[in-house]
Amino acid sequence: MFTAVRLRLSHKFWSRGGHRALSLFSSSEPSNWSKVVSDAEKIVGYPTSFMSLRCLLSDELSNVAMHVRKLVGTQHPLLNTARGFVYDSRNNLQMRGLIVLLLSKAAGPSHTASDLLAQDMVSGIYPSQRNLAEITELIHTAFLVHRGIVDLKEWTISDGPLKDMQFGNKMAVLSGDFLLANACTGLAQLNNTKVVELISSAIGDLVQGIYYENSSNAEENSLTDGVNIAAWEEQTFLSHGALLAKSCQAAMELAKHDKESQRLAYKYGKHLSLGHKLNSDLQPFVKSSMGEPSSFSLSAAPVVFHRQIVGQERWHQQLQQATTLRKQLDYSKLLAAVKSEKGVSSAVDLCCYHGNKALEAIQAFPSSEARSALENIASAITKF
Amino acid sequence: MATPWWSVCRRWSTNCTSPSLIETLWHFNCRAVSYSAAHLGQTSRSSRPGNEVQPSSSAQTIPNTLTCTSFLFRHKSRLLYSRPQSCCCRKIHSDAKPKDPFTLAQRDLTSLYDDIKKELFVSKELKSLCDYYFDGKGKAIRPMIVVLMARALNIHSNRAGDLLPGQRAIAMISEMIHTASLVHDDVIDGSDKRRGKRTINEVWGERKAILAGDFILSAASMALARIGNNTVVKVLSQVIEDLVRGEFMQLGSKENENERFKHYLEKTFKKTASLIANSCKAVSILVNSDPEVHEIAFQYGKNVGIAFQLVDDVLDFTSGASQMGKPTAADLKLGLATGPVLFACQQFPELHAMIMRRFSSKGDVDRAWQYVLQSDGVQQTTYLAQRYCQEAIRQLSMLRPSAERDALIRLTEMVLTRDK
Numbered sequence: 001m002f003t004a005v006r007l008r009l010s011h012k013f014w015s016r017g018g019h020r021a022l023s024l025f026s027s028s029e030p031s032n033w034s035k036v037v038s039d040a041e042k043i044v045g046y047p048t049s050f051m052s053l054r055c056l057l058s059d060e061l062s063n064v065a066m067h068v069r070k071l072v073g074t075q076h077p078l079l080n081t082a083r084g085f086v087y088d089s090r091n092n093l094q095m096r097g098l099i100v101l102l103l104s105k106a107a108g109p110s111h112t113a114s115d116l117l118a119q120d121m122v123s124g125i126y127p128s129q130r131n132l133a134e135i136t137e138l139i140h141t142a143f144l145v146h147r148g149i150v151d152l153k154e155w156t157i158s159d160g161p162l163k164d165m166q167f168g169n170k171m172a173v174l175s176g177d178f179l180l181a182n183a184c185t186g187l188a189q190l191n192n193t194k195v196v197e198l199i200s201s202a203i204g205d206l207v208q209g210i211y212y213e214n215s216s217n218a219e220e221n222s223l224t225d226g227v228n229i230a231a232w233e234e235q236t237f238l239s240h241g242a243l244l245a246k247s248c249q250a251a252m253e254l255a256k257h258d259k260e261s262q263r264l265a266y267k268y269g270k271h272l273s274l275g276h277k278l279n280s281d282l283q284p285f286v287k288s289s290m291g292e293p294s295s296f297s298l299s300a301a302p303v304v305f306h307r308q309i310v311g312q313e314r315w316h317q318q319l320q321q322a323t324t325l326r327k328q329l330d331y332s333k334l335l336a337a338v339k340s341e342k343g344v345s346s347a348v349d350l351c352c353y354h355g356n357k358a359l360e361a362i363q364a365f366p367s368s369e370a371r372s373a374l375e376n377i378a379s380a381i382t383k384f
Numbered sequence: 385m386a387t388p389w390w391s392v393c394r395r396w397s398t399n400c401t402s403p404s405l406i407e408t409l410w411h412f413n414c415r416a417v418s419y420s421a422a423h424l425g426q427t428s429r430s431s432r433p434g435n436e437v438q439p440s441s442s443a444q445t446i447p448n449t450l451t452c453t454s455f456l457f458r459h460k461s462r463l464l465y466s467r468p469q470s471c472c473c474r475k476i477h478s479d480a481k482p483k484d485p486f487t488l489a490q491r492d493l494t495s496l497y498d499d500i501k502k503e504l505f506v507s508k509e510l511k512s513l514c515d516y517y518f519d520g521k522g523k524a525i526r527p528m529i530v531v532l533m534a535r536a537l538n539i540h541s542n543r544a545g546d547l548l549p550g551q552r553a554i555a556m557i558s559e560m561i562h563t564a565s566l567v568h569d570d571v572i573d574g575s576d577k578r579r580g581k582r583t584i585n586e587v588w589g590e591r592k593a594i595l596a597g598d599f600i601l602s603a604a605s606m607a608l609a610r611i612g613n614n615t616v617v618k619v620l621s622q623v624i625e626d627l628v629r630g631e632f633m634q635l636g637s638k639e640n641e642n643e644r645f646k647h648y649l650e651k652t653f654k655k656t657a658s659l660i661a662n663s664c665k666a667v668s669i670l671v672n673s674d675p676e677v678h679e680i681a682f683q684y685g686k687n688v689g690i691a692f693q694l695v696d697d698v699l700d701f702t703s704g705a706s707q708m709g710k711p712t713a714a715d716l717k718l719g720l721a722t723g724p725v726l727f728a729c730q731q732f733p734e735l736h737a738m739i740m741r742r743f744s745s746k747g748d749v750d751r752a753w754q755y756v757l758q759s760d761g762v763q764q765t766t767y768l769a770q771r772y773c774q775e776a777i778r779q780l781s782m783l784r785p786s787a788e789r790d791a792l793i794r795l796t797e798m799v800l801t802r803d804k
Contacts, residue, residue, distance in 0.1 A: 189618070
């Protein structure tokens, strides 16, 4: 039944064509990345997250889906996030789960725990590790939804009716909470309080990361910034790395692998996430695309490097020069400014550094198909 | 898990046409009273699941329903109080009044808010949002019930009353989960005031409010995991799921009247009672391995929790704006049909259409309000709350007597008589 549903879902999203709301891995490097991921999916048996599907098919969320239709034509971010559930499930939503599964498989069966039976493993992965992979996806998705809550006071009438935004918020709060609650009950079922604590702390990290991600965006306008790359890494680890790093560690704990394996798994997850984020931040700067340059965040890694290199004063000048009469930012001008200095190459170097660190962490695991897949993923994030 | 009171509902939906609904409740009330009176003399605890409703035949054979009803009418507040006293009179001196639950719980709650703030380990602005409602001005009714229940259970289990560290943590976690859900509810309902101060969403905006709620929840979940008991983790995770499902239930309404009542009570369990019930159950798990004891703790929390919410729903109609710290008829304005409206609908079928459109047409809120006040919806909801309190007392009476147990019994009366 689930396969059928999945096929239906995938049919739906393929037919949507090129709509990409949340994809971090943009079309500039699809062939390599898609191949790496689809090869990896074959290794872990079934990559589809059953729990996420259960949630998506539940009464509660189908109720939300009914309501979300009312949002079509409004600007509430939930709409794009909902599209992302379907389209992005291949590239990103499932990505974290996939890595947890691959690491579980690469680490192999438990040597110590007597209550873990090798015959329970499916494709070399314990059921509890599969559940964990699904929980990781649920949490990630829950925060995609909660990220898109709109501050109503900042909403002006020209943006559209306030009522739509209130309604969209209500739906976003409820569906995010629903996913999070399912993650909580799923965690409890793992029967391991260490894992519950670890993943709960990852949720806390994620919240902090997203909280200050928002506030640093607000600061872009006021131009009061003391951002440096160390702070950027710290912040990015919270918002993009902690969940994967801690889930990887937890997967080792579930199979009772020793502290050292847990540390290495954590390290792989951490460096892979940071490399991943650097790669996606770099896309607008390395793409040789024709036409209009896409906008980019002023807290993207290459920009942060650039600001550090040229200093506050010059950066402010460049910002002013790139500001049009209508107070809009001319991103092509800004892009050229950033490209003229070493910001981009520094970010590429950092990306490679994290990719290599991830590769290094995985070397301690015995050579296997799963390990090769993890290596390929780590290498893929350093390719531009 | 929620089966027991479900069966109550099911009984309504099968037996009750409009006029007989409250009669059935009276029957039930009387039965509960006579049952527990008979039961109290026995030494063995009931093996039947807590509030499994008696076969309806027994309810129908209760003699002299009318006397019983009028007794309820005239002595509705004394009834609850006098009965537990009579049951404990052998153990307690007749002049020894149960202590005020707030006073009795105080010693275990002095550091509650400081402990919570320590759990919210985060810096800068997010910290002030998270700490915002832990200002010591809340009633902390959930932690109070939890610590009293924990001590009562410890004594029941032949231990000293003193709290175990895990039990203390559960008291704290119950307040954290409650607060996290308040923060989210305020965004969902668009509230700008709570406990006489501006809501988090009003001060910092909706996006940050939601994240703060999520953070409090993650901190609660970490504290829960550190207790190190898998069953306790499962029991309290269930609460989080119930809270969300209850919120979802509030989105929809049922066409059919009996369905609607069932829906309302189930929603009430999930949104309010589940947290109290499962927190009580969690503290029992830490001290006693007997599932029957867990069930007593759960049932007390569940019944008190539902009664608490029913009274809350009544107060939404009867209390002035200043007392509740939020404007009255708030539920109607949110489109919610609570107990008083559902009962009033039996007398004034005109309400049906308004319930279905969630009081969205102009003048609906005022008209519905008038209908409710003209009906006996408020009284009937209050009776229903009394019924739940009686059941709570019946459950608790199966525990060994202690000052804490009696304070919990007294608490049921305070739940019913509170006016804010």
